[in-house]
Amino acid sequence: MIEVKNIHKTYLMGQVEVKALNDVSLKITSGEFVAIMGASGSGKSTLMHVLGLLDRPDAGAYYLGGRDITKTSDVELAALRNRVVGFVFQQFHLLPRMTALENAELPLVYAGKRHLRERAYQEIENVGLKDRMSHRPNEMSGGQQQRVAIARSLVNEPFIILADEPTGNLDSKSKDEIIAILKSLNQKGKTIVIVTHEKEVAIHARRIIQMRDGRIISDESKDDRPKAEELVSLEDEAVNEILSRPRKSAGETKFIDYLRQAVSTMFSHKMRSLLSILGILIGVAAVIAMLALGSGAKEAIEKQLASLGSNLLLVRPGSAKVQGIAMEAGAVTRFTFNDVAAIEKLNDLVARAYPSVSGRGQLVYGNKNWNTQIEGDGTAYPQMRAAEPTVGRFFTDQEVKMRDKVVVIGLTVARELFGDTDPLGETIKINLNNFRVIGILPEKGANAFHDQDDLVVIPVTTAMYRVFGKQYIDSVFVEARGPDLLDAAQESIAKIIIKQHHLSKDEEDSFQIRNMADIKKTLEATTKTMSLLLGSIAAISLIVGGIGIMNIMLVSVTERTREIGLRKAIGATNKDIMVQFLIESVLMSFIGGVSGILLGSGAAALITLFAGWAARVSLSSVVLSTTFSLIVGMVFGLWPAKKASQLDPIEAVRYE
Ligand code: ADP
Numbered sequence: 025m026i027e028v029k030n031i032h033k034t035y036l037m038g039q040v041e042v043k044a045l046n047d048v049s050l051k052i053t054s055g056e057f058v059a060i061m062g063a064s065g066s067g068k069s070t071l072m073h074v075l076g077l078l079d080r081p082d083a084g085a086y087y088l089g090g091r092d093i094t095k096t097s098d099v100e101l102a103a104l105r106n107r108v109v110g111f112v113f114q115q116f117h118l119l120p121r122m123t124a125l126e127n128a129e130l131p132l133v134y135a136g137k138r139h140l141r142e143r144a145y146q147e148i149e150n151v152g153l154k155d156r157m158s159h160r161p162n163e164m165s166g167g168q169q170q171r172v173a174i175a176r177s178l179v180n181e182p183f184i185i186l187a188d189e190p191t192g193n194l195d196s197k198s199k200d201e202i203i204a205i206l207k208s209l210n211q212k213g214k215t216i217v218i219v220t221h222e223k224e225v226a227i228h229a230r231r232i233i234q235m236r237d238g239r240i241i242s243d244e245s246k247d248d249r250p251k252a253e254e255l256v257s258l259e260d261e262a263v264n265e266i267l268s269r270p271r272k273s274a275g276e277t278k279f280i281d282y283l284r285q286a287v288s289t290m291f292s293h294k295m296r297s298l299l300s301i302l303g304i305l306i307g308v309a310a311v312i313a314m315l316a317l318g319s320g321a322k323e324a325i326e327k328q329l330a331s332l333g334s335n336l337l338l339v340r341p342g343s344a345k346v347q348g349i350a351m352e353a354g355a356v357t358r359f360t361f362n363d364v365a366a367i368e369k370l371n372d373l374v375a376r377a378y379p380s381v382s383g384r385g386q387l388v389y390g391n392k393n394w395n396t397q398i399e400g401d402g403t404a405y406p407q408m409r410a411a412e413p414t415v416g417r418f419f420t421d422q423e424v425k426m427r428d429k430v431v432v433i434g435l436t437v438a439r440e441l442f443g444d445t446d447p448l449g450e451t452i453k454i455n456l457n458n459f460r461v462i463g464i465l466p467e468k469g470a471n472a473f474h475d476q477d478d479l480v481v482i483p484v485t486t487a488m489y490r491v492f493g494k495q496y497i498d499s500v501f502v503e504a505r506g507p508d509l510l511d512a513a514q515e516s517i518a519k520i521i522i523k524q525h526h527l528s529k530d531e532e533d534s535f536q537i538r539n540m541a542d543i544k545k546t547l548e549a550t551t552k553t554m555s556l557l558l559g560s561i562a563a564i565s566l567i568v569g570g571i572g573i574m575n576i577m578l579v580s581v582t583e584r585t586r587e588i589g590l591r592k593a594i595g596a597t598n599k600d601i602m603v604q605f606l607i608e609s610v611l612m613s614f615i616g617g618v619s620g621i622l623l624g625s626g627a628a629a630l631i632t633l634f635a636g637w638a639a640r641v642s643l644s645s646v647v648l649s650t651t652f653s654l655i656v657g658m659v660f661g662l663w664p665a666k667k668a669s670q671l672d673p674i675e676a677v678r679y680e
């Protein structure tokens with residue numbers, strides 16, 4: 025059934041070469057019950073691992089059922105381990121978080137035969153543990169655990185059972201039970217190889233092999249093998265069949281198993297999983313909330329612009345091309361009331377216009393202070409900006425002419441300065457001048473970047489001469505008679521300004537006329553930049569969360585080295601292990617992602633409710649952050665998973 029010829033295995037311990045196997049040849053035929061004996065360190069386990077396809081010899085040949093499998097691939101070896109060999113270890117190597125039944129089922133998972141679960145049930149019953157079926161390893165005695173391990177080794181109906189000191193960790197009563205089980209298995213025709221250093225165990229075998237220093241020094245058989253017809257023998261064809269036919273597609277059952285594993289791993293390390301999920305959760309929540317603020321701001325701007333009407337033109341000094349540094353460019357047209365009057369005279373194109381200046385200022389009412397935007401505007405302001413006061417009135421042309429100290433205040437200012445008292449008729453100080461409050465502007469709303477109700481409006485003349493000490497107008501707002509007249513109006517206004525100010529050709533860009541589309545573009549670009557900035561800061565926190573997951577997964581791989589070894593020993597391929605760990609990390613980041621979306625949306629709702637900022641959670645941001653968190657789980661889980669999959673089964677099983 026199994027034959028090894030002249031195999032060598034040498035380990036390097038520092039500078040010293042240890043010949044664990046030194047030219048060993050051995051043939052095991054069907055139905056044998058072999059005991060391998062020898063002192064500790066004589067190479068027994070190494071031989072077992074080679075026989076069990078857990079390890080490859082450095083030199084020599086291996087024949088299984090007559091076929092040379094010395095050079096088979098890792099994937100094929102995994103299939104053979106799964107179907108041909110049943111391994112029983114001294115330390116049992118049951119998976120701690122699974123019940124006895126689930127442990128016994130495990131090889132079926134890798135064989136893609138999950139539907140044959142009754143077999144596991146049957147095997148557990150056969151080893152006399154029917155009533156311990158749903159117990160976990162830590163609820164069972166050593167003997168019981170080893171019996172579960174035997175049930176597991178049998179569940180895929182292997183051709184040979186390899187047991188490495190199966191009784192080494194057991195009391196004498198359990199020892200006897202295990203031997204009785206192995207003996208009866210052999211009587212039923214199973215081939216069994218057992219490593220032991222105990223005489224009383226070895227006497228039950230039909231053949232005893234002695235090893236010393238990596239060599240076989242004696243090999244004695246009592247010739248009382250079971251009758252030929254009872255033998256379960258392994259033929260060349262059987263090996264060929266296992267190797268040629270790829271394992272039945274077991275993707276789905278494996279996936280369910282991995283998912284269950286991932287969930288139970290998470291639950292058995294609650295705090296740890298929670299913390300790493302929290303990292304992703306915070307990251308995703310931040311992304312969602314930031315993007316919500318961004319799109320809320322965009323929406324608010326659009327609403328504001330819509331209320332302005334699309335016929336608005338804005339005339340300002342300075343070049344449109346070198347915005348911001350235009351003042352240094354030399355020629356700057358300064359506007360006066362004459363310009364406004366001239367623009368207003370373009371009756372057939374212009375409906376109305378108003379001059380505007382603005383700046384910041386300190387408001388004082390009683391013991392309350394508030395710093396806000398101060399706008400000096402003309403009387404066309406309320407119609408053109410859809411800002412007819414809800415309470416009180418706007419100032420009149422007469423008041424503008426007289427430079428009266430009257431003020432119309434925005435809602436935020438009203439709330440901050442007056443609280444519950446009625447502001448109408450009250451006197452406030454603006455930059456140390458006393459102003460009478462005559463009206464309150466309608467609510468315009470706020471977003472994360474700008475509160476449109478945080479302003480006061482005073483007559484433009486008062487603002488220029490009494491508050492800011494300005495000689496010129498900052499800008500002129502013009503309303504064209506219709507959207508189709510915008511271009512014509514823009515052209516005529518430009519002509520008038522050039523004429524009024526006697527501008528030469530190269531001075532023509534010393535002022536600019538912008539329409540709503542331009543203004544909208546600028547505003548949108550600004551909010552976009554802001555949201556992008558906030559979004560990327562949030563995304564960085566998501567990456568930090570991913571690193572947290574990677575950290576936990578690396579710990580988990582180290583901690584579960586034995587589990588990985590065991591899984592490989594019963595037939596898991598590298599890919600199986602890799603997928604299992606990937607699923608775990610993706611599951612964690614997915615849970616973090618989903619709860620992050622909920623938290624982020626909640627935060628956005630709260631921001632809208634309490635801060636009054638518009639925040640809108642968009643579907644695209646939900647999709648984006650879910651995808652992103654899944655990718656984070658993948659990317660940061662990949663390395664630990666790869667590390668896990670590349671563990672050597674022997675190293676892993678021997679790991680303490
Ligand atoms: P036994 O099972 O008979 O006690 P082993 O087969 O476990 O012996 O080990 C045989 C020899 O090989 C021992 O000297 C041991 O120290 C050495 N050995 C086994 N595994 C390794 C390894 N991974 N690295 C270095 N030396 C090893």
Ligand code: MG
Pocket residue numbers: 068069070
């Ligand atoms: Mg050993």
